[in-house]
Structures are given as C-alpha cells and as structure tokens.
Amino acid sequence: MLSLERTKPHQLHYTQALVRRMCRTDEELPDYHARLSNLEAGFYGEQRSDRELADFTIPHKHYFLHNLEILNPQGFSHQIDSIVFSLHFLLILEIKNITGQLCYKPDHHEFSRIRMDGTKENFSDPFEQAYRHKTFAENLLRSWGITTPVEYAIVITNQNAMLDDSLQGYPIFHVSGLRRSINYFFVKHPDACMTEEAFEKAGKRFIDALHRSIPKRRVSLDRLKKGVLCPRCEFQAVMHYTAGNWQCSSCGTHNKQALRQALDDYRLLVSERITNKEFRDFTGIYSMHVASKVLSRLGLEKVxxxxxxxxxxxxxxxxxK
Ligand SMILES: [Zn+2]
Structure with a gap:
C-alpha cells in the first residue's frame, strides 16, 4: 500500500546536535533546550497519533501521508502532520501534543492554554494553519484534475489537555476520537470522487512533490564543543583515539559509534563536507596519516x-536514526 512514513524531523536532529555540542555557559543554551523539548514533544505526539491510526481498520481504500512537506507556488512551505487520503475525501490532521486548558477566541484567532499554575500561553491558531493547508491541497488536487472534499481536524495527543467550552463545534478532539471522526467523514462523503487510477496517481504525485527543508546552520563553530564526545558522560567528556579505538578521558569507556555521532553532529552543525585538516581539528587526532586511515575506514565518499x-x-x- 502506498504511504509516506514519518521520519524524525531535520529540525529535531539539528537541535539535538546543537544542545549536545553547545558550551554549557552559552547564554542561548536554555532557549535551545526549551526548543528541543517542544520538538521532542511534537514528534512524540505525532507518533502517538500514527499508532492510533494504525490500530484500526478503515474499511475503504486509503493511504496515509505523514509529515508531508510541499512548497506552494509562492515558495512557502506546507508542513502537514498527517493526511488520510481516500477515494471519498482528503483529511488533513494537525497534531498537537500540549497540555493544560485549551481555549479559543475565534474572532481574534487566539488559541491559548492555561497551565495548572494559572499561567497563560498563546499558540498560533491551529484552525487557521489547517485551513491554509486545506486551500492549498484543494488547489493542488484541482490542478491534477481532481475535485474532492478536503476536511481538516486538530488532534490533541496529550491526555492531560482539557478542551474548553469555547472549542465546542470546532474540529478538535483527543487522539482517541480519530476512529470515530474518520468513520464520520466516510458517512458524510459516501460517494467516491475519483477513479482508483486517479487516486493512485495523485498519491505518487504527493510523494514526488515532497520537499524537506533543511534547517539553516545558525551557530558558529567556536560556540560548540569540539571532539568525539562520550555518550556515557552525557557528551560532556572528550574521547581520545588510542590503539584503533576511542576511549573516554573521564570514565575510560570505549565506544566506536561515538566517532560517527561526532561526524553526524559536524554534518548537521557545520558542513556535510570535511577535509583531513578539519577532521583532525574537530576530533583531536594529531597525525594526518592516522586521520586519513580513520576516514577511509569509515568508507566516506572522497572528492x-x-x-x-x-x-x-x-x-x-x-x-x-
Ligand atoms: Zn565517559
């Protein structure tokens, strides 16, 4: 069955590497920590919703497109958490993993949550976000010769969230309501709107149009910890290359994977290209000859x-991964 699987978002990969590498004294570190918590919570919530979708049988031909990212003709990105596409309709799911009491003032497009301690925080209007995706999807499908209903819903994946009465009548519900909601849309749209051939073709076109944006590298190398960092010491201690292996200078542990992790951090935070000199400078290997051997053993493409x-x-x- 055609589907687009969810993968860990680039932004999450990047922020994890940044928090691992940023100097403890950097004044922006608390902001990046907070951003990382939000990204991790978002990804966890999306996975929770995926499990719910996988748990029940939809008795109609359909497929899921998770984390679909497409550029519109104006060059702006549409990042859609999940799509349920069927012959009868296309459903856009905007997934939110937030807790607290959720409130909405539609006239002001103000979506907010009140925490247990009484503090209030505003979020961008999820209905407006979903509506933006809906009009984009309608236009895209129309350009492919398909006219089909496009629905949307906001899915709350945190069971501690409480939906305020101000949300009554809006398409927002806890993740456990997904099954009933999808069944409702099949009742609302009982007729197929396209041929199976057009349906299959449209699915492939969605996947072909996928455009994953790569986060911009925003932090200079001098603000980051260099070296192969020890995972056992929570990336706070540097490892040294001795007798063909990496050993932690603090806890003494050996770890061959730590070099790969270090180079992955380098790719995310600095560049996907690295010279022998840059490799020595980053990992602390002194000899050009040894660095060359280590690099060729990794099997990296040479240019x-x-x-x-x-x-x-x-x-x-x-x-x-
Ligand atoms: Zn260690």
Whole structure:
C-alpha cells in the first residue's frame, strides 16, 4: 500500500546536535533546550497519533501521508502532520501534543492554554494553519484534475489537555476520537470522487512533490564543543583515539559509534563536507596519516585530489536514526 512514513524531523536532529555540542555557559543554551523539548514533544505526539491510526481498520481504500512537506507556488512551505487520503475525501490532521486548558477566541484567532499554575500561553491558531493547508491541497488536487472534499481536524495527543467550552463545534478532539471522526467523514462523503487510477496517481504525485527543508546552520563553530564526545558522560567528556579505538578521558569507556555521532553532529552543525585538516581539528587526532586511515575506514565518499580532497558525511548513518 502506498504511504509516506514519518521520519524524525531535520529540525529535531539539528537541535539535538546543537544542545549536545553547545558550551554549557552559552547564554542561548536554555532557549535551545526549551526548543528541543517542544520538538521532542511534537514528534512524540505525532507518533502517538500514527499508532492510533494504525490500530484500526478503515474499511475503504486509503493511504496515509505523514509529515508531508510541499512548497506552494509562492515558495512557502506546507508542513502537514498527517493526511488520510481516500477515494471519498482528503483529511488533513494537525497534531498537537500540549497540555493544560485549551481555549479559543475565534474572532481574534487566539488559541491559548492555561497551565495548572494559572499561567497563560498563546499558540498560533491551529484552525487557521489547517485551513491554509486545506486551500492549498484543494488547489493542488484541482490542478491534477481532481475535485474532492478536503476536511481538516486538530488532534490533541496529550491526555492531560482539557478542551474548553469555547472549542465546542470546532474540529478538535483527543487522539482517541480519530476512529470515530474518520468513520464520520466516510458517512458524510459516501460517494467516491475519483477513479482508483486517479487516486493512485495523485498519491505518487504527493510523494514526488515532497520537499524537506533543511534547517539553516545558525551557530558558529567556536560556540560548540569540539571532539568525539562520550555518550556515557552525557557528551560532556572528550574521547581520545588510542590503539584503533576511542576511549573516554573521564570514565575510560570505549565506544566506536561515538566517532560517527561526532561526524553526524559536524554534518548537521557545520558542513556535510570535511577535509583531513578539519577532521583532525574537530576530533583531536594529531597525525594526518592516522586521520586519513580513520576516514577511509569509515568508507566516506572522497572528492577531489590530494590537496583539495574532502569527504562527504552521509545522512542517517548513525545508530540514532
Ligand atoms: Zn565517559
């Protein structure tokens, strides 16, 4: 069955690497920590919703497109958490993992939550976000010769969230309501709006149009900890290369994967290209000859001749995918 699986977002990968590498005294570190918590909570919530969707049988032909990211004709991105696409309708799901009492003032497009301690925080209007995706999807489908109802809903994945009466009548519910909501849309739209051939073709076109944006590298190398960092010491201690292995200078542990993690951080935070000199400077290996051996053992793609040679660090090659 055609589907687009959810993968860990680039922004989450990038922020994890940044928090791992940023100097403890950096004044922006608390902001990045807070951003990381939000990104992790968001990703966890999306996975929770995916499990709920996978848990029940939809008795009609359909597929799921998770974390679909497409540019509109104006060059702006549409990041859609999940799509349920069927012959009868297309459903856009905006997934929110937030807790507290959720309130809405539609006239002011103000969506807020009140925490247990009484503090209030505003969020961007999720109905407006979903409506923006809906009009985009309608236009895109129309340009492919398909006219089908496009619905949307906001899915709350945190069971501690309380939906205020001001949300009554709006398409927002806890994740456990997904099953009933999808069944409701099949009752509301009993007729197929396209042929199976057009349906399959549209699914492939959505996937072909996928455009994952890469976060801009915003922090200079001098604000980051260099070195192969020890995972056991929560990335606070540097490891040294001795007798063909990496050993922690603090706890003494050996770890071969730590080098891959370090190079993945380099790719995310600095560049996907690294020269022998940059590699030595980042990892603390002194000898050019040893660095060259370590790099070739990693099997990285080499580009250029001796003087201008650099290596390409591939995506997703660490254990932490
Ligand atoms: Zn250690």
């Amino acid at each position: 250029g001749d001796k003087r201008g040679r650099f290596y390409i660090i591939p995506e997703n090659w660490t254990a932490d």
